[in-house]
Amino acid sequence: xxxxxxxxxEEKILIGLFYTPYLALNSKIYKGLEEAGFTDxxxxxxxxxxxxxxxxxxxxxxxxxxxxTKQSMGYLVEMLEKQGYVQQVPDPxxxxxxLVRLTDRGHAVNQVAEEVLQQAETEWAKKLGxxxxxxxxxxxxxxxxxxxx
Amino acid sequence: xxxxxxxxxEEKILIGLFYTPYLALNSKIYKGLEEAGFTDxxxxxxxxxxxxxxxxxxxxxxxxxxxxTKQSMGYLVEMLEKQGYVQQVPDPxxxxxxLVRLTDRGHAVNQVAEEVLQQAETEWAKKLGxxxxxxxxxxxxxxxxxxxx
DNA sequence: ATACTTAGTAAGATTATATGACTATACAGT
DNA sequence: ACTGTATAGTCATATAATCTTACTAAGTAT
Numbered sequence: 001x002x003x004x005x006x007x008x009x010e011e012k013i014l015i016g017l018f019y020t021p022y023l024a025l026n027s028k029i030y031k032g033l034e035e036a037g038f039t040d041x042x043x044x045x046x047x048x049x050x051x052x053x054x055x056x057x058x059x060x061x062x063x064x065x066x067x068x069t070k071q072s073m074g075y076l077v078e079m080l081e082k083q084g085y086v087q088q089v090p091d092p093x094x095x096x097x098x099l100v101r102l103t104d105r106g107h108a109v110n111q112v113a114e115e116v117l118q119q120a121e122t123e124w125a126k127k128l129g130x131x132x133x134x135x136x137x138x139x140x141x142x143x144x145x146x147x148x149x
Numbered sequence: 150x151x152x153x154x155x156x157x158x159e160e161k162i163l164i165g166l167f168y169t170p171y172l173a174l175n176s177k178i179y180k181g182l183e184e185a186g187f188t189d190x191x192x193x194x195x196x197x198x199x200x201x202x203x204x205x206x207x208x209x210x211x212x213x214x215x216x217x218t219k220q221s222m223g224y225l226v227e228m229l230e231k232q233g234y235v236q237q238v239p240d241p242x243x244x245x246x247x248l249v250r251l252t253d254r255g256h257a258v259n260q261v262a263e264e265v266l267q268q269a270e271t272e273w274a275k276k277l278g279x280x281x282x283x284x285x286x287x288x289x290x291x292x293x294x295x296x297x298x
Numbered sequence: 299a300t301a302c303t304t305a306g307t308a309a310g311a312t313t314a315t316a317t318g319a320c321t322a323t324a325c326a327g328t
Numbered sequence: 329a330c331t332g333t334a335t336a337g338t339c340a341t342a343t344a345a346t347c348t349t350a351c352t353a354a355g356t357a358t
Contacts, residue, residue: 012293015199015266017290017293018167018171018289019167020293020296021292021296022164022167023215027216029164117163117164124295128291132288139277139285140161140170141161143170143285144161144170146273146276148169
């Protein structure tokens with residue numbers, strides 16, 4: 001209180017603008033999964049679901065994208081395999097490599113996550129305006145494309 | 150390869166739109182700090198810097214916002230105190246509580262982080278267009294305000 | 299064929315986070 | 329003022345997550 005008249009509109013720090021929504025969505029997903037009965041999933045394991053591609057991905061590949069070591073990713077994948085969320089199959093294009101794939105159980109997790117996200121997006125669209133939300137989505141999408149290029 | 154003609158523009162999953170830029174910025178900050186000589190900082194400790202307020206914050210408060218337990222936050226704060234990045238002072242308004250404050254060394258870290266972020270924002274503004282970047286910032290800012298309310 | 303690179307594993311240490319139980323202070327309602 | 333409840337933080341302990349260093353095996357490129 002007793003703050004000086006604001007000359008600037010309190011410019012928020014850039015990283016927080018991404019981090020806060022990320023945290024919010026993460027926590028929604030976590031809750032959603034718990035409600036749906038997936039009570040054995042740990043936050044760190046999300047980085048697998050986050051980075052796995054429909055046709056399957058290599059552990060090393062996912063490790064890079066998640067910015068953790070391949071050993072760490074290996075550990076997460078191994079756990080998820082034991083829990084029945086993923087399976088590993090040989091990569092036909094490279095004898096050294098294996099592809100990590102979602103099982104049906106794994107797909108079910110993705111399903112729940114997607115529903116939660118859809119719900120969050122709808123909620124936010126109500127608050128910001130549907131149009132703005134769409135614009136926001138497009139801009140973010142462009143940004144992500146730039147970052148990945 | 151051999152994908153069907155895209156009927157939809159490949160709608161990216163919502164959380165990734167926040168997570169990817171967050172990761173990118175995080176890694177830039179990490180590198181920036183290393184270059185500036187702050188080689189003893191661990192990623193987890195960022196959640197302190199991320200959530201500490203200028204006048205100081207309570208550990209419990211920061212734990213909530215970072216979505217970790219107060220014990221975990223206590224551990225991070227303790228480390229940072231030993232390293233000289235923060236200090237703890239009694240909270241005059243509550244005898245049980247203490248305020249965690251940045252030391253000069255802690256402020257120096259923030260300084261570096263802000264510079265890195267400013268640089269990233271400029272870089273992104275070049276790619277997306279200055280105008281769009283500003284719009285993106287505004288929208289995100291609105292969204293964060295909504296989330297925190 | 300030889301050297302270099304890459305995918306993944308092994309062993310072991312460290313860092314990060316959580317649970318449950320606890321102390322001390324604060325607050326709220328009689 | 330007294331009593332009960334809530335809150336800030338700690339202690340002890342367990343587990344999860346991540347890293348470093350070193351290694352094996354398969355691929356790639358001269």
